Amino acid sequence: MTVRYEVIGIEGIGEVRPGDDVAALVLAAAARQSTPIAPGDLAVISQKIVSKAEGRLLKLTDVTPSAVAVAMASGLGRDARLVEVILRESRRVVRMDRGVLVTETHHGWVCANAGVDQSNVEADTVALLPEDPDRSAHALRERFSAAAGGEVCVVIADTFGRPWREGLTNIAIGVAGFAPLKSYLGERDPAGRPLQATVLALADELASAAEPVMGKLDRVPAALVRGLVLPPDDGIGSKSLLRDPARDLFR
Amino acid sequence: MTVRYEVIGIEGIGEVRPGDDVAALVLAAAARQSTPIAPGDLAVISQKIVSKAEGRLLKLTDVTPSAVAVAMASGLGRDARLVEVILRESRRVVRMDRGVLVTETHHGWVCANAGVDQSNVEADTVALLPEDPDRSAHALRERFSAAAGGEVCVVIADTFGRPWREGLTNIAIGVAGFAPLKSYLGERDPAGRPLQATVLALADELASAAEPVMGKLDRVPAALVRGLVLPPDDGIGSKSLLRDPARDLFR
Numbered sequence: 110m111t112v113r114y115e116v117i118g119i120e121g122i123g124e125v126r127p128g129d130d131v132a133a134l135v136l137a138a139a140a141r142q143s144t145p146i147a148p149g150d151l152a153v154i155s156q157k158i159v160s161k162a163e164g165r166l167l168k169l170t171d172v173t174p175s176a177v178a179v180a181m182a183s184g185l186g187r188d189a190r191l192v193e194v195i196l197r198e199s200r201r202v203v204r205m206d207r208g209v210l211v212t213e214t215h216h217g218w219v220c221a222n223a224g225v226d227q228s229n230v231e232a233d234t235v236a237l238l239p240e241d242p243d244r245s246a247h248a249l250r251e252r253f254s255a256a257a258g259g260e261v262c263v264v265i266a267d268t269f270g271r272p273w274r275e276g277l278t279n280i281a282i283g284v285a286g287f288a289p290l291k292s293y294l295g296e297r298d299p300a301g302r303p304l305q306a307t308v309l310a311l312a313d314e315l316a317s318a319a320e321p322v323m324g325k326l327d328r329v330p331a332a333l334v335r336g337l338v339l340p341p342d343d344g345i346g347s348k349s350l351l352r353d354p355a356r357d358l359f360r
Numbered sequence: 361m362t363v364r365y366e367v368i369g370i371e372g373i374g375e376v377r378p379g380d381d382v383a384a385l386v387l388a389a390a391a392r393q394s395t396p397i398a399p400g401d402l403a404v405i406s407q408k409i410v411s412k413a414e415g416r417l418l419k420l421t422d423v424t425p426s427a428v429a430v431a432m433a434s435g436l437g438r439d440a441r442l443v444e445v446i447l448r449e450s451r452r453v454v455r456m457d458r459g460v461l462v463t464e465t466h467h468g469w470v471c472a473n474a475g476v477d478q479s480n481v482e483a484d485t486v487a488l489l490p491e492d493p494d495r496s497a498h499a500l501r502e503r504f505s506a507a508a509g510g511e512v513c514v515v516i517a518d519t520f521g522r523p524w525r526e527g528l529t530n531i532a533i534g535v536a537g538f539a540p541l542k543s544y545l546g547e548r549d550p551a552g553r554p555l556q557a558t559v560l561a562l563a564d565e566l567a568s569a570a571e572p573v574m575g576k577l578d579r580v581p582a583a584l585v586r587g588l589v590l591p592p593d594d595g596i597g598s599k600s601l602l603r604d605p606a607r608d609l610f611r
Contacts, residue, residue: 111369111393112573112580118363142362204609211609219524229549268560271522272610273470274531275603276541276561278568290527291572298480309519309571310527317529318569320560321542321588322363329363337572352526358455358462359523359610 114336117144118322118329125330127164132252134158135331144333148259151339152249153319155330156267156282157229157236159245165237166230167194185210191225191235198223198237203360214238217351218282219360220269239265242283243346250285262286262339266316266323272359279320281312284347287339289313310350311340365587368395369573369580376408376581378415383503385409386582395584399510402590403500404570406581407518407533408480408487410496416488417481418445436461442476442486449474449488454611465489468602469533470611471520490516493534494597501536513537513590517567517574523610530571532563535598538590540564561601562591 122138125131135154139146146152160166174182174189178196182189185208192210196202199212203219212223216238224238239245246263253261265283270276281289289312297303319332343349354360373389376382386405390397397403411417425433425440429447433440436459443461447453450463454470463474467489475489490496497514504512516534521527532540540563548554570583594600605611 111371111395113366113368113395114573115364115366116569120362144362144364206609207607209609228553229551231551232553272608273603274561274564274601276559276564276601278529278561278565280525300480300482302479302483308527310525310529311572313525313527314529314568314571317565318367318572320565321562321569322365350525350527352524356458357523358457358460 114334116318116322117333117335118324119144119331119333120329122158122330125158125161127161127166129162131158131162132249132256135249136253136256138331139333146253146257146261146333147335148254148257148261149335150253150257151262151264151287151315151334151337152253153264153266153279153316153323153332153334154246154249155323156224156238156242156265157226158330159239159242159265159283160236161230163239163245165239167235167237169194169233169235181205181210191222191227194235194237195223195225198225213360216242216282217348218269220267224267224282238267238282243285243348244283246283246285246346260286264312264316264319266319268320278313279316279323281316281347281350284312284350286342287312288341288343288345288349289347290349291340312347312350365585367569367573368584368586369575370395370582370584371580373409373581376412378412378417380413382409382413383500383507386500387504387507389582390584397504397508397512397584398586399505399508399512400586401504401508402513402515402538402566402585402588403504404515404517404530404567404574404583404585405497405500406574407475407489407493407516408477409581410490410493410516410534411487412481414490414496416490418486418488420445420484420486432456432461442473442478445486445488446474446476449476464611467493467533468599469520471518475518475533489518489533494536494599495534497534497536497597511537515563515567515570517570519571529564530567530574532567532598532601535563535601537593538563539592539594539596539600540598541600542591563598563601
């Protein structure tokens, strides 16, 4: 049987504000466009609307930068208040050079600006990553599954850069309902040799698959991935995607 | 109108050997499963079958490792003949530590083992990356477009690891028929602020989208991405995805 699946953008969700019920907004929008969330679906939700609904917004006018942030901002040529916020969201600075600040967030993600973002929010406001994206994903999964009458999986996605290659890709920062890694460990090729390249970051690949239908202008902050069988949940969530720093050659 | 697209695995391509006509094999297999390649499709083709068809195979028994390769292999705990091949395929060593050899290939890709792979080939044989994956992609694109009676785009894909995150993802090493980067430069969010995160690596995201239907055991080395409008071809191909070393903080 041919393996195939579909990716469907969910439009008409509209502007999301602190306290809004993202699950209800996504369910209603999906139903309105005649693609209601169904059992077996993976819902990919933009980090930005989750952060907004959870009130993870900060007014830069309320931020007093520390002396360290002022000094770093001067070297980077950036707003000291923004640098202050980035440092607060980080547990380690990975690279600081040529205007770029790559840090490790409190969750363990390594990314530019600790995921702090100034687009698609009000002036002088920044959006932080959700405090616990796996928890956010689980809460959405419960609501979606109840509405669909069957199991729905959820990925909270954000666009991260990477070394060596131009362009950002959408990746998973929160996962609920399935194991984000797909493993071929122990399997062999037709010649009987153990497979190399044996663990695939399926959750990241599916976040990327969703991106082409998700409007960067925040008009389509959610998508459905429909028709795939995902690896059974191992209860670890997105933390499986974090490389152990002791095994990482690039920190 | 809802934006949606489909990803379809192409099965039954079978074992590919040097000199085989990959375009004919893929076209025939797609037709056999009643999903013939159609105008507007993006065909994602595994690097492995392209390399095999192009004869990019090497018997390790034919390789005499240099003194440098022997010394490096000893430090890495790896086969000196394999290290010799990896070094020949590389123009720079990026990291060499804990058994891992990350290099920059002659194409400019930074990856483990210069893309040299031992799975899904005969014993004692290794597969190298195609010499010029963009050229390979262009040749396939011409054949597919002629057969479909309209423009077909092509990505040659391989699975690469990345720093900081566990699991490999499928990415584009060859691109034909569209611009691999999607840019929002100059666009503004609803609040009038210039968008951050303005360039997306669409070709990589679509290679990733294809992976879940492409069997790692080489039984499904091709997939169709159907229903998306891709950015117009700028003639640069996959080179747009190479970060300028001068702008890269992680070399």
